[in-house]
Amino acid sequence: MLYVLRTGCQWRFLPSEFPKWQTVYAYFAKWSKPDEHDISVLERALKKSGWRGPRExxxxxxxxxxxxxxxxxxxxxxxxxxxx
Missing domain, CATH: 1.20.5 (Single alpha-helices involved in coiled-coils or other helix-helix interfaces)
Known part of the structure; x- marks a missing residue:
């Protein structure tokens, strides 16, 4: 997921060393759903890791x-x- 966010790559064009794009996207969709506080698991993990957003x-x-x-x-x- 970070690869897609960092590079702007489309899901279908993930490099072959990654799992199938459908698998990666399914995890992204699951982890992106907001909880009762409107914060997703992915957002919490990214903030905790110090990630500052996608590069242009x-x-x-x-x-x-x-x-x-x-x-x-x-x-x-x-x-x-x-x-x-």
Whole structure:
């Protein structure tokens, strides 16, 4: 599960040294269910281990850059329209 979270890999593309993706996903789904305090077993384990969240993948950085550029272009386009 940490491999998927860290790399952004899709479940079906787990490396062959891992169990079948369906098995890994079944554990993920079971451990991700929130308890009566709205906290999952997985969340408790991750917090206890000091895990700080997924790292941003190259594809995510690229998408973020594109989104920021698009927002900037839209902002400048709107400010020009308002100035007319």
């Amino acid at each position: 993948t190259g594809a995510q950085r690229h998408a973020h850059t594109i989104d920021c550029g698009r927002a900037e272009r839209e902002e400048h386009g709107h400010s020009r329209e308002q100035g007319l």
